[in-house]
Amino acid sequence: MASFLLFLSASVLFAQSTAAFNCAKAPIYVDIHKRAVHGTDVFQYGSFIGVGNPSQNQSLWPSLIRNDTIITDSNYCDHSTLANCAQSTRGNFDTSLSTSFVQEKNFQSLDHNITDLNGTFTGEFGQDDLHLYTHFFETDGASQNVVSKYTIEVATNGSAAPGIVGMGYSSTLLQTLYDQNLIAGRTYSLYIGSGMDRAGGVINGSNVFGGYDAGRFQGDVHKYPMRTDNASPFPVTVQDIIISDGGDSTSNISLFDPASFSNLKTRPDPFEARLTTEQYPLSLPYEITQNYIKKLSAGPSGNSDGSLKLNKPFAGTMTIILDDGFTITMPNNVMFNTSGISPVAARDENSTDPFLLSVAFLSQVYLMADYDTYQFFLATAIQEQKAVMPRTFCPKATPTPYIPPKASGFAQQGMIGAVIGGVVGGIGLISFASCLFLGLRSSRAAKKAERAEEEEKARGKATMLQFDIDDKTDFEAPPKTATPFFWNKR
Numbered sequence: 001m002a003s004f005l006l007f008l009s010a011s012v013l014f015a016q017s018t019a020a021f022n023c024a025k026a027p028i029y030v031d032i033h034k035r036a037v038h039g040t041d042v043f044q045y046g047s048f049i050g051v052g053n054p055s056q057n058q059s060l061w062p063s064l065i066r067n068d069t070i071i072t073d074s075n076y077c078d079h080s081t082l083a084n085c086a087q088s089t090r091g092n093f094d095t096s097l098s099t100s101f102v103q104e105k106n107f108q109s110l111d112h113n114i115t116d117l118n119g120t121f122t123g124e125f126g127q128d129d130l131h132l133y134t135h136f137f138e139t140d141g142a143s144q145n146v147v148s149k150y151t152i153e154v155a156t157n158g159s160a161a162p163g164i165v166g167m168g169y170s171s172t173l174l175q176t177l178y179d180q181n182l183i184a185g186r187t188y189s190l191y192i193g194s195g196m197d198r199a200g201g202v203i204n205g206s207n208v209f210g211g212y213d214a215g216r217f218q219g220d221v222h223k224y225p226m227r228t229d230n231a232s233p234f235p236v237t238v239q240d241i242i243i244s245d246g247g248d249s250t251s252n253i254s255l256f257d258p259a260s261f262s263n264l265k266t267r268p269d270p271f272e273a274r275l276t277t278e279q280y281p282l283s284l285p286y287e288i289t290q291n292y293i294k295k296l297s298a299g300p301s302g303n304s305d306g307s308l309k310l311n312k313p314f315a316g317t318m319t320i321i322l323d324d325g326f327t328i329t330m331p332n333n334v335m336f337n338t339s340g341i342s343p344v345a346a347r348d349e350n351s352t353d354p355f356l357l358s359v360a361f362l363s364q365v366y367l368m369a370d371y372d373t374y375q376f377f378l379a380t381a382i383q384e385q386k387a388v389m390p391r392t393f394c395p396k397a398t399p400t401p402y403i404p405p406k407a408s409g410f411a412q413q414g415m416i417g418a419v420i421g422g423v424v425g426g427i428g429l430i431s432f433a434s435c436l437f438l439g440l441r442s443s444r445a446a447k448k449a450e451r452a453e454e455e456e457k458a459r460g461k462a463t464m465l466q467f468d469i470d471d472k473t474d475f476e477a478p479p480k481t482a483t484p485f486f487w488n489k490r
């Protein structure tokens, strides 16, 4: 019932907004995983984006705070203090190798408020073409959308890794995509995944510009206002944090509970925390951090990101509860990896730094943001999914997850198999089939899916999605030394 109402309200909003936005426009899906990048032989985790002509490919990290997109000049590491620089820049860019790069000496960046950022850069601005790659299936090549004459910063010196897609609330990329009529509206969704080195995981992430991946989240979708008076546009309020150490419910301890922690005189107030990708570990208030240290026997890890290390094995989980009831559990492999490192940062008693729900949190959460109405949505991420289901995220609409049909052969066979088998029927399935359509286009199955789609259209049913992405190109080969070969979807 609840999801029906959600669907209904989404449809109403959808209908209202179609006048102002071209919501028939397909979203642009850009996968996040480890891959070969220009200028180094080390695979790096990030968004598959190329710059210039010919395309110098990068693996860009999404920032929720920066407005500009930054790439690394090929001489960056001559000056930078970034550790392990040559292998950490997420690709580099040689302006002289691009036939289309035009320097923009007078470009005025919006990015001045550096307090919430992981490092700063000096560089030059210039216009060039941006190639947004989509790579769904291991066996297929990547397809691309080209953003022409986009202004990018080429970092020549700094202390951290450039290679950043700026998705702050005045994101120049989102605005340019919208201005060039490449997406329906200024909407964007992010699953950061857990394939980066610090997380040590294998789950890949994705960006969806002008859309969301309906297969990437489940359960209730929670709505929050974006902040427009601060460089961090995604604040939420944390009401409780519960450590469960695997036993019965008596083993659940709230880090806010004065009865469990004698240093608390009263229960602490809920606190505002910002969503960020600028760091991996969470930054929590000092007294909460102290309780975490006490409960889990934590101490310094020596890791440069400030993460605490647990000095005793821990088999439990940590649950974060927001003030609207959204509940996210950090699984045990995030809480305690075999080196004992944990996802909470140390904090000084008098620190005035903001509280952060960072990459460790976002690896469990799907973020969907509407920069046209300044609101964002959070839902529980589905970590492993057989298929990618990008859908248009019309401004003002509420994203809805894909609900698999109950106990049918379809679900058991897996979605890809079903489409190949031509088991298509009903409006939900047809829009789902058209999601898969692009990825399957080059294969024989695509012809079947296409036929089924044509038939469905002929019967007068609207399809919710259409893909019109440029020609397929070959995916660049990984370095020969790389094992295993990383040629994959997502």
Ligand SMILES: *[C@@H]1O[C@H](CO)[C@@H](O)[C@H](O)[C@H]1NC(C)=O
Pocket (backbone or CB within 6 Å): 033, 034, 035, 195, 202, 203, 204, 485, 486, 487, 488, 489, 490
């Ligand atoms: C993530 O992407 C890598 C390629 O970088 C691939 O090898 C791996 O199988 C993918 N992981 C999952 C869970 O799909």
Ligand SMILES: *[C@@H]1O[C@H](CO)[C@@H](O)[C@H](O)[C@H]1NC(C)=O
Pocket (backbone or CB within 6 Å): 065, 066, 067, 110, 111, 112, 113, 114, 168, 169, 170, 229, 230, 231
């Ligand atoms: C991004 O732009 C907005 C202005 O629209 C500004 O308030 C914000 O501080 C900028 N971000 C950074 C990192 O400076």
Ligand SMILES: *[C@@H]1O[C@H](CO)[C@@H](O)[C@H](O)[C@H]1NC(C)=O
Pocket (backbone or CB within 6 Å): 112, 113, 114, 115, 229, 230, 231
């Ligand atoms: C940065 O943002 C903070 C609020 O988050 C504000 O107090 C400060 O003045 C801003 N600084 C600049 C340089 O814009």
Ligand SMILES: *[C@@H]1O[C@H](CO)[C@@H](O)[C@H](O)[C@H]1NC(C)=O
Pocket (backbone or CB within 6 Å): 079, 080, 081, 157, 158, 159
């Ligand atoms: C590069 O930046 C570092 C700090 O990150 C600074 O110490 C150094 O002087 C800068 N070098 C140049 C050439 O600008």
Ligand SMILES: *[C@@H]1O[C@H](CO)[C@@H](O)[C@H](O)[C@H]1NC(C)=O
Pocket (backbone or CB within 6 Å): 197, 198, 199, 200, 303, 337, 338, 339, 340, 341
């Ligand atoms: C645990 O995390 C640390 C920090 O990211 C990493 O260096 C280490 O390799 C991880 N250990 C395992 C076994 O995954």
Ligand SMILES: *[C@@H]1O[C@H](CO)[C@@H](O)[C@H](O)[C@H]1NC(C)=O
Pocket (backbone or CB within 6 Å): 242, 244, 246, 247, 248, 249, 250, 252, 319
């Ligand atoms: C409390 O403990 C029980 C049993 O371990 C568990 O099922 C439940 O989810 C826990 N509650 C929270 C909020 O973590």
Ligand SMILES: *[C@@H]1O[C@H](CO)[C@@H](O)[C@H](O)[C@H]1NC(C)=O
Pocket (backbone or CB within 6 Å): 061, 118, 119, 159, 160, 161, 277, 278, 279, 280, 304, 305, 359
């Ligand atoms: C932030 O910068 C440090 C080095 O300055 C780096 O080790 C860390 O990985 C960076 N974090 C992210 C999320 O990029």
Ligand SMILES: *[C@@H]1O[C@H](CO)[C@@H](O)[C@H](O)[C@H]1NC(C)=O
Pocket (backbone or CB within 6 Å): 348, 349, 350
């Ligand atoms: C924090 O501030 C208080 C009050 O000014 C002071 O007594 C205390 O020593 C400070 N703590 C640290 C770690 O600096």
Ligand SMILES: *[C@@H]1O[C@H](CO)[C@@H](O)[C@H](O)[C@H]1NC(C)=O
Pocket (backbone or CB within 6 Å): 050, 054, 055, 056, 057, 133, 142, 473, 474, 475, 476
């Ligand atoms: C960048 O990646 C695209 C898509 O896979 C590929 O066509 C192109 O050749 C790559 N560029 C280089 C310089 O390898």
